[in-house]
Amino acid sequence: MLDQVSDLIREVAQTVVLPRFRKLSADEVHQKSPGDLVTIADQESERALTSGLTALLPGSVVVGEEAVAADPTVRDRIGAGGAVWIVDPVDGTNNFAAGKTPFCVMVALVKDGETAAGWILDVVADQLTVAERGSGAFRDGVRLKTRADAPAAADLHGVIARKYLPDFVLEQVDRHGDALGSRTTGRHCAGYEYPAIVTDVQQFAMFWRILPWDHVPGTLIVRESGGVARHLDGREYRPVNHRRGLLAAANEEIWQTVQTTLFLDGPPVVED
Structure with a gap:
């Protein structure tokens, strides 16, 4: 099929x-x-x-x-x-x-x-x-296979989609985000952002609003290539979730580096 x-x-x-x-x-x-x-x-x-x-x-x-x-x-x-x-x-x-x-x-x-x-x-x-x-x-x-190494935060490039981020998340992102190598607001197309992680055009992507048609296909592609896609607090993302906040990365180590770099004060927890 x-x-x-x-x-x-x-x-x-x-x-x-x-x-x-x-x-x-x-x-x-x-x-x-x-x-x-x-x-x-x-x-x-x-x-x-x-x-x-x-x-x-x-x-x-x-x-x-x-x-x-x-x-x-x-x-x-x-x-x-x-x-x-x-x-x-x-x-x-x-x-x-x-x-x-x-x-x-x-x-x-x-x-x-x-x-x-x-x-x-x-x-x-x-x-x-x-x-x-x-x-x-x-x-x-x-x-497809994602990269398997663990670069330092300063060597990572990725996307932080700011459009829907609430102020309490933006404040942490703006305070700590410069520790990452570089970040953009993305190409306004989730279907571009996920394959770009797998092909190492970028190493991570973070979103706040998570509509299933935007994220269900890409999260599986990232995971099946060796990457990680979880909510910002570390809980696994599933299609039925209505919870906000999602971070996808090329591997476990990169996910942890981005999450802990951006959220030194602790990750935001948002219930369904």
Whole structure:
């Protein structure tokens, strides 16, 4: 089924998403909330993926970003058991709408609350990263492994997505973050940030708002490549969690270094 889902994602990207890139009219872009855009490509991609994925796995259900925007209770399907597809029809919509890259199509399969497989397609680069629980992660058929060494904090580069960070977290990040080698606010596309950890473009990424379609595929890819993805207090991230704060890193030692460097006063603990 991995290959069938891969083929479906590529087909939808090539026939639905890419033809709209830099060709959107004003009436094909709308705001779901201030600064949060949706385009006709998001809507059509989600419909096509929903139809194709449920056909591949009869009895499965879909939790898509746009379906949840229309009805927030759809998200509850993730914890209801059985096979659930999580779909981000265009990850990086604001980039896509502005005619910029990166943007991706992302899918994950969750079985009984645990991530079984994840797919991230960089649409313009046509690079597909896939992971299956217990079987590793691959980019276009080549096995991926994260770096295994333990650099000092000053030698680490990564992302701290500041947009949703509350003041009590920002205060610690701003006070201690200069001890890290460098940090950016990211490329506004989670589907870019996770594979970038695996390929050592960066060594870590930290987020506050954790919507499942943004993070379930990438966290599995990082873990299956040898990396770590946990909440800021060290608790494991799972698709059913509503807790805020997530740190992904290339390995255990790097995760510990980033976490203890940023949160010298202790990590923030946020309940579900």
